[in-house]
Amino acid sequence: MTTALRPGRLSLRDVLRVGGHGLRARPLRVVLSALGIAIGIAAMVAVVGISTSSRAELNRLLDALGTNLLTAGPGSTLFGEEATLPNDAVAMVGRIGLVESVSATGKIADAKVYRSDKIPPAQSGGIATLAARTDLPDVVGATVASGTWLNDATAQYPAVVLGAKAAEHLGIAAAGPDMQIWLGGQWVTVVGILNPVPLAPELDQASLVGWQAGRRYLGFDGSPTTIYTRTHPDKVETVRGVLAATVNPAQPNEVEVSRPSDALAAQAAADVTFTGLLLGLGAVALLVGGIGVANTMVISVLERRAEIGLRRSLGATRGQIRVQFLAEALLLSALGGGSGVLLGSAVTAVYASLQGWPTVVPAWVIGGGIAATLVIGALAGLYPAIRAARLAPTEALATT
Amino acid sequence: MSGRAEAIVTLRGVGRDYPGGVAALRDVDLDIDRGEMVAVVGPSGSGKSTMLNVMGTLDRPTTGKSVIDGFEVAGLSDRELSALRAHRIGFVFQQFHLAPGVPALDNVADGLLYTGASLRQRRERAARALERVGLGHRSTHRPHELSGGEQQRTAIARAVVGEPSLLLADEPTGALDSHAGESLMRLLTELNESGTTIVVITHERQVAAYLPRQVSMLDGQVVGDRTAVGA
Numbered sequence: 001m002t003t004a005l006r007p008g009r010l011s012l013r014d015v016l017r018v019g020g021h022g023l024r025a026r027p028l029r030v031v032l033s034a035l036g037i038a039i040g041i042a043a044m045v046a047v048v049g050i051s052t053s054s055r056a057e058l059n060r061l062l063d064a065l066g067t068n069l070l071t072a073g074p075g076s077t078l079f080g081e082e083a084t085l086p087n088d089a090v091a092m093v094g095r096i097g098l099v100e101s102v103s104a105t106g107k108i109a110d111a112k113v114y115r116s117d118k119i120p121p122a123q124s125g126g127i128a129t130l131a132a133r134t135d136l137p138d139v140v141g142a143t144v145a146s147g148t149w150l151n152d153a154t155a156q157y158p159a160v161v162l163g164a165k166a167a168e169h170l171g172i173a174a175a176g177p178d179m180q181i182w183l184g185g186q187w188v189t190v191v192g193i194l195n196p197v198p199l200a201p202e203l204d205q206a207s208l209v210g211w212q213a214g215r216r217y218l219g220f221d222g223s224p225t226t227i228y229t230r231t232h233p234d235k236v237e238t239v240r241g242v243l244a245a246t247v248n249p250a251q252p253n254e255v256e257v258s259r260p261s262d263a264l265a266a267q268a269a270a271d272v273t274f275t276g277l278l279l280g281l282g283a284v285a286l287l288v289g290g291i292g293v294a295n296t297m298v299i300s301v302l303e304r305r306a307e308i309g310l311r312r313s314l315g316a317t318r319g320q321i322r323v324q325f326l327a328e329a330l331l332l333s334a335l336g337g338g339s340g341v342l343l344g345s346a347v348t349a350v351y352a353s354l355q356g357w358p359t360v361v362p363a364w365v366i367g368g369g370i371a372a373t374l375v376i377g378a379l380a381g382l383y384p385a386i387r388a389a390r391l392a393p394t395e396a397l398a399t400t
Numbered sequence: 401m402s403g404r405a406e407a408i409v410t411l412r413g414v415g416r417d418y419p420g421g422v423a424a425l426r427d428v429d430l431d432i433d434r435g436e437m438v439a440v441v442g443p444s445g446s447g448k449s450t451m452l453n454v455m456g457t458l459d460r461p462t463t464g465k466s467v468i469d470g471f472e473v474a475g476l477s478d479r480e481l482s483a484l485r486a487h488r489i490g491f492v493f494q495q496f497h498l499a500p501g502v503p504a505l506d507n508v509a510d511g512l513l514y515t516g517a518s519l520r521q522r523r524e525r526a527a528r529a530l531e532r533v534g535l536g537h538r539s540t541h542r543p544h545e546l547s548g549g550e551q552q553r554t555a556i557a558r559a560v561v562g563e564p565s566l567l568l569a570d571e572p573t574g575a576l577d578s579h580a581g582e583s584l585m586r587l588l589t590e591l592n593e594s595g596t597t598i599v600v601i602t603h604e605r606q607v608a609a610y611l612p613r614q615v616s617m618l619d620g621q622v623v624g625d626r627t628a629v630g631a
Contacts, residue, residue, distance in 0.1 A: 005483040008516025310497040315486020315514035393458040
C-alpha cells in the first residue's frame, strides 16, 4: 500500500457538468440573476449595433449620393452686408478643368408662394422661390416624384417645380396642367414635385422656376445664390481651394464654399457622444448584473454546505470545489451574456429594419460582450468559490 | 507506514479537541482489520461521529496517530487525503445526501467523479453497483421517486461503486423504519461477506447487535470492545 496518492483530474466536460448541475437545480434563480447580466450586455450590444447600423446607412447613402458635390454661395461683405455673386460665376466655375458639372439656383427675394390668391399675404409659409438652371437635378442628384423637371421650354414660362416639403406644405400631392399656385402675384402651373434631396435639403423647401422665367416674370436679377458643382472625386479639395476665387475673382472672401456630404457626416459624429453615454449606462447595468451573480453564488454556497461536504467525502480536493463554483458562476454569466448578445442583436435588427437601415452588429462588440461577462462571472464567482473550498468537510456535513 | 499489515484502521492515543476546550475524542486506541464489520455504539455526544470523521480522514486528530489503509494521516496533504477518500473510503450518511432531480444512476456514478474515471466508465460501474444493492430496475428514478430505504441503498451503491477498502456508515438506518433498516443491515452484511470492511456508527443497540464486533463509546473514550462468539 505504498502507491502515491494522487487526486483524479476532472475533465473539462465534468467541470461543466458539475457546474451546470447547481444551475439546473434552481432554474428560477438562474434566470433572474442571468437576466441582470443579459440586460446590461443587450443594452451595450444594441447601442453599438444601432449606431454602427446608422453609420453603415450613412456610408451607403454617401456612396449613392457621392461626396464630390461642392456648393458656393454669397457670404457677407467686409461691412457685414449680404454679398452677391457675379452673374457669370457659373460659367467661370465650368471652366475649372477638374469640374465635371455645374449648376446653380438664384433666390428671387420678392416672389412669395401661396396656395391661392385668397390667402393673406402674411401667411407665406416660408417657401423660397429659386430660379433654377435646367441641369440642376443631375448635379445635386434630385429626382422627380410627380410630373417632370423643367425643360428648355417650360423654363421660359410661368411653370414651377416644388420641393418635397414645399409641396407637402401647400397640400399638393401631384403635379398636373390644372394644378396652379399663386407665386409672385400670378398663377403658375405646378409641372413637377421633387423627391427629398439629401445633399441639398434647401431645395426641399423651395419652389423652383426656370432661370429665364424668373427674369421675365418675377424680377430675378440673374445673380446666382448657390452654385452646385461636381468635381473629379479625387480632386475635391483642389477644387475647393480655388472655387471661391473662381466664383468671385474680385472678392473671394465674400464667397462661402461648403461640402454638403461633410454636414451629413458631422451629424453622425454628433451621435457618438450620445452613444458613449448609453454605453456607460449599459456598463452600469452589467456591473449590477455582476453583483447579482455574486449574490446568487454566495447564497448558493451557504445553502449547499451539505453538498460541499458530500463532495469532499467523495474525494473532491479544495481546488475541485473551487473550480466547481467558479464554473457555475461562469456558466451563469455566460448564459446571461449569450442571451444578452442575442437580445441586443435582435433589438438592433428590429430598429434598423424599421428605419430601413442595413443591420450591422460588429464582431468586436459580440466578442467584447462575451469576454466582459466571463470576466464578471470570474470576479463574481471567485470569492464564493474560495469560501466554498475553505469549508472544512466535517463542518459542511454537520449543518444538516 | 505502521500498524499491522492486515489492519485498515489503526488509532493510537487519538484525541480530538475542538475550540472552546471540548474534547470529542480522548486517547482512543483502536484497530480494525480488513474484512471486519464493526459497530461503534454510543449515545449522542459520545464522540462516535468524530471517530467516523477521523477514520474517514475528514478530520485530523489533534493528538495521537491515525493510520488509514496504510497511510499515516498526519503526513498527508489535503490533496492526498482527498485522493485517499476518492479511492479507498466510502461514506454513507444518515440523510443520504443524494442530489435531488438527478437519476439514481448518475447519483451513484458521482461516487467515482473524483477518481479520474471517464463518464462512460463511471456509468457502467454505477449500473453494476445498483445491481449489487438490488436497485438495477430503479436506475432512471430520481431520489424523490424512491422510498427512504431505496434512497439509502442508492447512497450505499455510491459509497461502494469505487470498491473502497473501508465503508463508513453514519447512522445509516437512522432515517428509516425498522423494516427498511433491517433489510439495509442485511445488505451491509452481504457487502461485508464479499470482502468490504464496514464500520457502522449507531446509537441503536439493536442495530449494533447485528454486527459481529461492537465498540462502545462514552464521553470520547472507548469503554468497551466486544466480539461476538463465533464471528
